[in-house]
Amino acid sequence: MTTQRYTLLSLFGFLSMLGNAQQDTLQTPEKTAFQTVSPWMPEIDVQSDIAIIYGAHDTEELSFQNRLQSWRNHGYETQFMTGISWGDYKDYYLGDWDGENHLNIAQVQQDGEDIMHGPVNPYVVPVPSFLKYLKEEVVKKAIDNGITTIYLEEPEFWNYAGYSDPFKKEWQAYYGFPWRAQHTSPENTYLSNKLKYHLFYNAIKEVSEYAKAYGKSKGKDIKVFIPTHSLINYTAWQIVSPEASLASLPSIDGYIAQVWTGTSRSPNYFNGTKKERVFENAFLEYNAMVSMTEPTKRKVYLLTDPIEDGIKDWADYKRNYEATFTAELLYPTITNFEVMPWPQRIYMRPYKTSEDGAEALIPDFYATQMQVMINSLNSMPYANNKVNGSKGIGVLMANSMMFQRFPNHEGYDDPLISNFYGQTMPLLKRGVPIDIVHIENLSYPATLANIKVLVMSYANMKPLSKESHAYLADWVQQGGVLVYCGADNDPYQTVQEWWNTDGNQYQAPSEHLFELLGITVSNQDATFSVGKGTVHVLRTNPKEFVLQSKGDTDYISTITKAYETNAQAGKLIFKNHLHLERGAYDIAAVLTESVSDEPLVIDGPVIDLYDPELPVLAKKVIVPGTQAFLYNLNRVEKDTPKVVAAAARVSEEHYGKRSYDFTVKSPKRTVNVMRVWLPKRYKGITVTNVEGTTMTPEELEWDKSSSTVLLKFPNAPAGVQVHINW
Structure with a gap:
């Protein structure tokens, strides 16, 4: 997310802090956090447990150490975040650090233009000198200043990058043959993006291992987290990142799931219509992040943002904040939250009062509502119960979804990652709380433990190892139901990979999976019994389920049969809402484009937490396209006030x-x-x-x-x- 620079207000706030260093010990366990580049100021004292201080740089007005201390003086646990694919590293880029100018490590697009995050701030190819700088000048400095938790933010390599001399050098070292321009063939596109993925995987591995080792030498147990967008968003925005693979690194302790209005408003197709579907997108994005960490026992913070990087108006921010906030609360096993990034821009920067209105600071009613919401997160309970609806349907994802996005080649078109939404949106829009499953996590028994029906396709992704197929075949043999969707006719099916090298001669990766399953698949739809399980093959690329009106009819029919008949998981329930009881809270969303336009009614008395007046309602009526966050007074423990x-x-x-x-x-x-x-x-x-x-x-x-x-x-x-x- 876009970093915020110092302002004169930051300095005034720091001087105020020095003059009135109010000690304030936050007593609750560390559940909530926010990130800031600023020192403490009374206007941004949001009362979370953790202040994540961004950047280790010093300025003439304020040192890194003083920024840390300003928050510590007010009772905050201080942690540290820095970018790993860009950052305020001018001393490195301009040669002050080692006498060598390093601006040439910028990611470069086909026309020769550098890809920049800001002035003198390129998106980088993570070459050895850059990693050495990060370790010795940034990470070490943070640990020396008492930091024990480090966040390496946003490992991002753009799909349309890959033309710089440093990248060409890395290509030769990794593949053993000269660089090839990615725009010249699907195979070169795939190989280019696979290398980008590998470079940031190794970068994070190296820097996080250094942090752990250096901390240990100082008697400290260092934790390392990765703040990252979801795999869904990076695929949509044409960015490559290591994503799920990092969850298996011993040196990585978890993630921040960077999901907010800006990511979730990315449009998609459903029922032939392209538009923004913010709640649905957010639900899937959080799902992807939670499922990435649960089998590996890693910790994840779920992030929301009351505004976004894009300049909109307060009404837009409020509406979409409610949508994303509702979505994150529908994952009741997650109790850690980043309540906001950059509080200074939320509380102290003016935005439009309406689409065509004048600019103003955050309205009092919205600030009040927002603070009700974020303070609820400080005590948001863990819950074992789940979102209402039919459980046990999973959709398989792989990091290689990011490899086929840019440029488009003849024979392949996937508008707005519709091959992914074709598998997920028809079910979610019918109120089925599906689960994302990461192919990289199949070696963990917990990954498929609660999955009855698994949907997958190699139309928009490819398996990076053959081992994943062995896990899938065994799962089906033991009674799982697999629904495979895809014609396997895109040009990425024949890229240089494990299924067609080292003696393997499969024309598509699915052929290897089908062989392990013991089935012979033609170009026609078919159903097979495999051991105790079942395999359905639909020879249609899943994008067709959403690119045309009512294109999902056969897909839904197959899923229904797979769930009710083959898996014997009970009736597949279709409805137009998702609802969760989480302690005393009711969290609900009513969907548009669904099976009905009926509102959802929750009986009270309930307090409407999305209304800054906190009214007590006898019942809450939630209409399609809206969400609700309620405190249900019927479930209050009435032992003490x-x-x-x-x-x-x-x-x-x-x-x-x-x-x-x-x-x-x-x-x-x-x-x-x-x-x-x-x-x-x-x-x-x-x-x-x-x-x-x-x-x-x-x-x-x-x-x-x-x-x-x-x-x-x-x-x-x-x-x-x-x-x-x-």
């Missing part, structure tokens, strides 16, 4: 027989709205600031139906104290 929703973080709670005291903290210049559950109607409420001055609440309202009181007053990062008695 509690804040059930707030646009501020609650701490220092104290309970008496007839009293409840607590402190709430949130950024300066924002408004707190909160609901507090009480066993009886309050007799008195006192609100005071840290100076001890009594504050008059802007709103104070008792709701008998829910036994809650609504309070509204200005926020303060130093804290506001609330005393309630009854």
